[in-house]
Amino acid sequence: MMADQETAVAGGHDGGHDGGHGHHPTGWRRWLFSTNHKDIGTMYIVLSLVAALVGGAMSFWIRLELLDPGIQFNVFGAGEEAAYFQFYNVLVTGHAFIMVFFVVMPALIGGFGNWFVPLMIGAPDMAFPRMNNVSFWLLAAALVLLLVAAFTQGGPGTGWTIYPPLSNADFHPGAAVDLGILSLHLAGASSVLGAINLITTIFNMRAPGMTIHRMPLFCWSILVTAFLLLMAIPVLAGGLTMLLTDRNFGTAFFDAARGGDPVLWQHIFWFFGHPEVYIIIIPAFGIVSQVVSTFSRKPIFGYLGMVYAMVFIGFVGFVVWAHHMYTAGLDVDTRAYFISASLVIAVPTGIKIFSWLATMWGGSIDFRVPMMFACGFIFLFVMGGVTGVALANAGMDIAFHDTYFVVAHFHYVMAIAAVFGMFTGFYYWIGKMCGRQYPRVLARIHFWSFFIGVNVVFFPQHFSGMAGMPRRIPDYPDNYWGWNYVSSIGAFITTASTLLFFFIVWRTLTAGEKVPANQWGEGATTLEWTVESPAPFHTFEELPDMTDKQADE
Amino acid sequence: MTATRTDNRKKNRLTAMVLFTVAGSMVGLAFAAVPLYKLFCQVTGFGGTPRIAAQAPAAAPTDRTITVRFDANVNPALPWRFEPKKTQVTVRAGEPTVAYYRATNWSDAPVTGTATFNVTPFKAGEYFSKIDCFCFTEQRLEAGEEVAMGVEFFVDPEIFNDPNTQDVTAITLSYTFYPAAKGKGKKGGKPRQAKAKQAKSLGPVSVAGRPVKG
Numbered sequence: 138m139m140a141d142q143e144t145a146v147a148g149g150h151d152g153g154h155d156g157g158h159g160h161h162p163t164g165w166r167r168w169l170f171s172t173n174h175k176d177i178g179t180m181y182i183v184l185s186l187v188a189a190l191v192g193g194a195m196s197f198w199i200r201l202e203l204l205d206p207g208i209q210f211n212v213f214g215a216g217e218e219a220a221y222f223q224f225y226n227v228l229v230t231g232h233a234f235i236m237v238f239f240v241v242m243p244a245l246i247g248g249f250g251n252w253f254v255p256l257m258i259g260a261p262d263m264a265f266p267r268m269n270n271v272s273f274w275l276l277a278a279a280l281v282l283l284l285v286a287a288f289t290q291g292g293p294g295t296g297w298t299i300y301p302p303l304s305n306a307d308f309h310p311g312a313a314v315d316l317g318i319l320s321l322h323l324a325g326a327s328s329v330l331g332a333i334n335l336i337t338t339i340f341n342m343r344a345p346g347m348t349i350h351r352m353p354l355f356c357w358s359i360l361v362t363a364f365l366l367l368m369a370i371p372v373l374a375g376g377l378t379m380l381l382t383d384r385n386f387g388t389a390f391f392d393a394a395r396g397g398d399p400v401l402w403q404h405i406f407w408f409f410g411h412p413e414v415y416i417i418i419i420p421a422f423g424i425v426s427q428v429v430s431t432f433s434r435k436p437i438f439g440y441l442g443m444v445y446a447m448v449f450i451g452f453v454g455f456v457v458w459a460h461h462m463y464t465a466g467l468d469v470d471t472r473a474y475f476i477s478a479s480l481v482i483a484v485p486t487g488i489k490i491f492s493w494l495a496t497m498w499g500g501s502i503d504f505r506v507p508m509m510f511a512c513g514f515i516f517l518f519v520m521g522g523v524t525g526v527a528l529a530n531a532g533m534d535i536a537f538h539d540t541y542f543v544v545a546h547f548h549y550v551m552a553i554a555a556v557f558g559m560f561t562g563f564y565y566w567i568g569k570m571c572g573r574q575y576p577r578v579l580a581r582i583h584f585w586s587f588f589i590g591v592n593v594v595f596f597p598q599h600f601s602g603m604a605g606m607p608r609r610i611p612d613y614p615d616n617y618w619g620w621n622y623v624s625s626i627g628a629f630i631t632t633a634s635t636l637l638f639f640f641i642v643w644r645t646l647t648a649g650e651k652v653p654a655n656q657w658g659e660g661a662t663t664l665e666w667t668v669e670s671p672a673p674f675h676t677f678e679e680l681p682d683m684t685d686k687q688a689d690e
Numbered sequence: 691m692t693a694t695r696t697d698n699r700k701k702n703r704l705t706a707m708v709l710f711t712v713a714g715s716m717v718g719l720a721f722a723a724v725p726l727y728k729l730f731c732q733v734t735g736f737g738g739t740p741r742i743a744a745q746a747p748a749a750a751p752t753d754r755t756i757t758v759r760f761d762a763n764v765n766p767a768l769p770w771r772f773e774p775k776k777t778q779v780t781v782r783a784g785e786p787t788v789a790y791y792r793a794t795n796w797s798d799a800p801v802t803g804t805a806t807f808n809v810t811p812f813k814a815g816e817y818f819s820k821i822d823c824f825c826f827t828e829q830r831l832e833a834g835e836e837v838a839m840g841v842e843f844f845v846d847p848e849i850f851n852d853p854n855t856q857d858v859t860a861i862t863l864s865y866t867f868y869p870a871a872k873g874k875g876k877k878g879g880k881p882r883q884a885k886a887k888q889a890k891s892l893g894p895v896s897v898a899g900r901p902v903k904g
Contacts (some may be wrong), residue, residue, distance in 0.1 A: 244880070264702040264705075264706070265702065265706065301872045326737060329713050332709075333706050333709040333710065333713070336705070336709055337705040337706050337709065340705055341698060341702050341705055342698065342702075357781040367709060367712055367713050367716070368712065368713075368716050369716075370716075371713045371716035371717040371718040371720065372717075372719065373715055373720075374717055374720070375718075375719075375720025375721050376715075376720055379720075379721075379724070389868075391786075392808070393866065394761060394763070394766075394806075394866050394868055395765060395806075395869075396804070396806040396868060398727070400723065400737060401727050403721070403744075404723070404727065405720060405723060441741070450692050462886075466737065466812050468736075468813045468854065469813075469854055470854070476713075632754045637704050
């Protein structure tokens, strides 16, 4: 038995490395030792679904707590309010970390990126299949570490920004924050390895004739995202290491009482944190571009403009970080710079929005479910973008800092917009991934209930935020009750809709009707629709030749 | 086919190597941010970092005055009492002024401390210059010793010409004393520039060396 296993392991490795002819491991070995981009992509998506249940449950708890003023669910009993407040902070922190690092990024970059970048550029697999496996399992380990952290000595209640002094050893003396930091280190290593893999694949393994300017926009979006990961995540890793040594080994990088500077942490964190929000949203741009083009039956309007808008957003994303720090005591000239740099980002995003609209304009639009989600994405992203332009102004931001207005803004622009991007990709590609079609009526109900639900959650938060409702506090004065109540009702709708989605996933996999290679018809022109559905274990062993294709096809 | 795959693999390795280097240097940059940020603050006065001047300005002091307040904090790990002798003075801009703090080591062992500092409002940092300061070096106090520590500074008259600082009528100079890093010797509280020798003049002046009551 043991010998058997070891042979299988060795065989699996060699197979993966040499292109995998004839080797097709089965059972748990197929997944644990996987070097196949489609299987690894599937595992990323499954991990994302599991994490979404945890992160979603946390946010539902938050909304239930905020349903009414006062403390609703003090699980620690009377007299233990402080412990419960810390627990609430852990919920807020865990919700953010899980949604960012273990739901959105795995689904969009690890999941769809792994599945469809090689298919779209006509490559047989990723450049480094075994490194791909390492990336995934590092992320799984990171998720476990984060959940362990949540149950260790009160948990990390720092917020996802981990600002010292709150995150230092004085205020979080237990091991929780250390475990959280290690979890982020692992997740970061996973992302950097994944980014290197994706960039190498896109640079070196495109099929003949697939020039970089013929690449589908989804591949471009993943390329830009991978570069952002490559440059931003190591900075977070550096900062986290300093925080770790501050906490455990007596250094004083961020301790003002020992000659350090806590504001330095804010600079380092947001130098990573701002590109991070583009890491989350740019892959969704890519998916939405494919879908809008497919269901308008037109090539995307202004392809080059779309490409370089993403590149520009990625570039400028590195020089606007301090707009998260207007209240940290920046002088007026510094603020003026960060205001104008931030406002400049509205230009390339505007190019993208108007190019999507121009693609639809005069197109033969087919409102299938992916297209509905893509339109929902555009609506939500514009909503959040408008409040973003408002908040970019330091004068307004200082008033709205740490209120629910900010919460509403970033949930619109990057959180639910990214989730709509994920659903767009799911409904668009599920036929290719599993060979079966989603149940159409249920999917439409899912779209409308989710769209209404999230808007009922987040739109009222603009009003409570403008009225001064602060973030990250479980209790509030009675006068904030109205909009909080409405917002929590939205959470019920959204939660029901999410459960419906899981039901749809189950129905699709077990009872969905079989789909042909190209289920979307003439609008679907990218290479993944030339292979059968579900996509076979190995694709493009013979590289497709794109040399004669027209660039605009 | 095999040949292409091998070529591809070489090319992939090279690309990955370059990308790993990029990631590695970004980690390096994150750590380089610590000294760079410090340097940036010193050069620009960012975050209320005072300037360091070799001597008083050549130009005659102006008649316009500004209030300078003194603030003192001690890291709980340092067994010292530390306070300004005067909580505020009104100075003429451009005129070098000496102010004194009093520090007492109330423990029964010698302790070495060093101080971090800045001024508020932050925007006044670039107009507040220190000629000499006890904070340029580490300070060692014997058990029970009480000393006076001096800081010589001036406010640059340019502060009245900058539109951003028109509303500044008072500047608060704040110090926080903390235990000097062990084993680093003189390097711990390293002089921001080559000011160590000047510091002698204003370094700790033993007031009486008298033991503290209690």
